[in-house]
Amino acid sequence: MTTDVDVLIVGSGPAGCSTALHLAKFAPALAQRCVVLEKSSHPRHKLCGGGLVVDVDTILHNLGLDLNDVPHVDATWAHLNFQGRGTRTRPHGDIAFHVVRRREFDLWLADRVRDTGIPIHEHTEVLALHRHPDHVVVETSRGTFRARAVIGADGTKGMVRRTIAGDSGAMARLLEVMIPPPASGDVPPDEAVFDFRHIPHGVQGYYWSFPMVIEGRAMRNLGIYDSRVVDDAPLSGSLKRYLEQELAAQGVALADCKLEGHPIHLYSQRSVLSAPHILLVGDAAGADPLLGEGISPALGYGELAARALIDAFASGDLEFHDYTRRVHRSPLGRSLRRRLFTARLVYGMTRPAVHRFMWWHMRPFVHHFIREFVFGWARSSEPSRLPAGAVPTLQPQAHH
Numbered sequence: 001m002t003t004d005v006d007v008l009i010v011g012s013g014p015a016g017c018s019t020a021l022h023l024a025k026f027a028p029a030l031a032q033r034c035v036v037l038e039k040s041s042h043p044r045h046k047l048c049g050g051g052l053v054v055d056v057d058t059i060l061h062n063l064g065l066d067l068n069d070v071p072h073v074d075a076t077w078a079h080l081n082f083q084g085r086g087t088r089t090r091p092h093g094d095i096a097f098h099v100v101r102r103r104e105f106d107l108w109l110a111d112r113v114r115d116t117g118i119p120i121h122e123h124t125e126v127l128a129l130h131r132h133p134d135h136v137v138v139e140t141s142r143g144t145f146r147a148r149a150v151i152g153a154d155g156t157k158g159m160v161r162r163t164i165a166g167d168s169g170a171m172a173r174l175l176e177v178m179i180p181p182p183a184s185g186d187v188p189p190d191e192a193v194f195d196f197r198h199i200p201h202g203v204q205g206y207y208w209s210f211p212m213v214i215e216g217r218a219m220r221n222l223g224i225y226d227s228r229v230v231d232d233a234p235l236s237g238s239l240k241r242y243l244e245q246e247l248a249a250q251g252v253a254l255a256d257c258k259l260e261g262h263p264i265h266l267y268s269q270r271s272v273l274s275a276p277h278i279l280l281v282g283d284a285a286g287a288d289p290l291l292g293e294g295i296s297p298a299l300g301y302g303e304l305a306a307r308a309l310i311d312a313f314a315s316g317d318l319e320f321h322d323y324t325r326r327v328h329r330s331p332l333g334r335s336l337r338r339r340l341f342t343a344r345l346v347y348g349m350t351r352p353a354v355h356r357f358m359w360w361h362m363r364p365f366v367h368h369f370i371r372e373f374v375f376g377w378a379r380s381s382e383p384s385r386l387p388a389g390a391v392p393t394l395q396p397q398a399h400h
Helices: 014-026 054-062 102-115 159-165 239-249 295-315 323-329 331-348 352-361 363-374
Strands: 002-010 034-037 073-075 078-082 085-089 097-099 126-132 135-140 143-152 171-179 192-195 205-214 217-226 260-265 278-280
Touching: 002 014, 002 135, 014 034, 014 102, 014 295, 054 097, 054 295, 073 205, 078 352, 085 352, 085 363, 097 205, 126 159, 143 159, 143 295, 159 278, 171 205, 171 239, 205 239, 217 239, 278 295, 295 323, 295 331, 323 331, 331 363, 352 363
Parallel strands: 002 034, 002 143, 078 192, 143 278
Antiparallel strands: 073 097, 078 085, 126 135, 135 143, 171 217, 171 260, 192 205, 205 217
């Protein structure tokens, strides 16, 4: 049996849910002809640092949602360090950023999608895509769908992305562990650390330590991110070894931790973002190359995809020839381009003296750059009300 839909969203993480929620906000009639597929079920584990920057607050506000309905902690300051010194920053407001567990944040978003009447089919894995001139046939583990438009929100390794882009694109790497807070340390328990000390050894990124709460217990989320944006730069040693050193400095043995890792598909101006009847969003389209930050771009991609869908169905042209241009020219796209340029510049400089000068003596410039050119790209607007009777009003509910 084949189910016909207008819009099929593959993946119910932040990018897929954002696409659905923005459709419900801007075009409720089209949203009612939309289905979301999820290969797992919520709540599900997702490897992620869980940092939510100011742009997440802005986008959620525009959707009429309140992050206070999700369990989270606030990192009051972010320390940017190199060899034990650096600067601390609050890019916007009185905190640096929020930290969530993705299983809780993604469940909350998925429930908000369900509140609009858009169904999420869980335990539904995409097995194959067949592209036709006026639709896409999607074979899944629980039946076949025929869609006029497919949104690939299925991440770095997703079937939709691989169908139209193969394995092309820059890939970053990260490793992550969770540990109890150290008994003593240089950083207060409610503050976050980004440490760039491993750049001279070829790590094109940073070590991080974020505060987190898991089932009511204070924890630290520790990891190491390597962007690999400078193709020919060698890595001396391994990410695992550097993370092991960081843990040992806090009196923790890596062997006693649950180590997890995965690749991240990064944004590039050369990325393939669409094909006839197919759009990519979230990590499938490309995450932030500078910090590996993916949640706020995912939410931003969702709005861009929803607007592209609305225009396409209004005109009857679902080729999506202009979607890539829309992304690149959007405030999100401009921010991602700046982050890519900065990542190549900063991570390509391996002389310790250069980094000491930058992190130790250029603090006002670093703070200004982060505030004005990295974050704050999302624009605030008053939450739109959906037409009466079209779909239910979004009603955030807490899940603890």
